[in-house]
Amino acid sequence: MNPFDPKAAVLAKHAQHVVLVHFPIALFLTGVAFDLAARRMKIAGLAAAAYYNLLAAAVFVIPTVVTGIAAWQWQLAGQKLKGLLALHLALGCASALLIWLVAWIRFRQRGITSSSLPAYLLALELLTAMVVALTGHLGGFLSGVNVPA
Amino acid sequence: MTMAKWRWTHRIVGFALSTGMALAVLPAVDPRSAASFPAGEEKAEVKIDNFAFTPQTLTVRVGTEITWLNGDDIPHTVVSEDKTFRSRALDSDEKFTFLASKPGTYTYFCSIHPKMTGKLVVE
Helix, strand or coil, rough: CCCCCHHHCCCCCCCCCHHHHHHHHHHHHHHHHHHHHHHHHHCCCHHHHHHHHHHHHHHHHHHHHHHHHHHHHCCCCCCCCCCCHHHHHHHHHHHHHHHHHHHHHHHHHHCCCCCCCHHHHHHHHHHHHHHHHHHHHHHHHHHHHCCCC | HHHHHHHHHHHHHHHHHHHHHHHHHHHHCCCCHHHHCCCCCCCCEEEECEEEEEEEEEEECCEEEEEEECCCCCCECCEECCCCCCCCECCCCCEEEEEECEEEEEECCCCCCCEEEEEEEEE
């Protein structure tokens, strides 16, 4: 199989969810890091970078959720989930909603400088980052990446 | 008893004993004898451990009941490529059983971890 063959990449015998999921995770965590740095250093450029990262994260959540649900329907025939799989699904849905909420709040307050952003937003961003990390940890465990050799 | 009579008796007893032993051993040697086993009487097990099916290739006779036991901490599935059998997601220590009623070679995999593959040969 040629890894640079588009057909091979799209029809690869693995769920695309495990590939796409890294984009919203990285974008969101980077956005939160930029927001924290912007607040501390009071640099407008960092706040703008945070804003665009959080927005991009919200966009990338869509294909991640779609491929996650597709994997559940196709690979597991849509069976009722339990245990780790059910927990991963629940946390994944919570992560998606929280990322969209943060992006929506951030979008509405895009004119406000980072230092004047409400304190609850930063708390919400940190809470979301924790839920995203936990979801990713479970996803890694399910995929076998986090399992010790 | 004369010497000649004793020899004949010895030969007859010897022939009867060897014929009896040969008949007793024959069913164990002839694989076709399994065809008379009732379905599900023979059992085989495949262990799922450390992201692998063990044994990777299992050869059984028609009518054998195969059980996959998930010994991993992570859910796995058992899905044949031709969709002859398909388990739900098996959590730790959960089992999936399939009765091999048709001869053939079935390649199967875990749909959560497609790198995990195995082969079931039903004779």
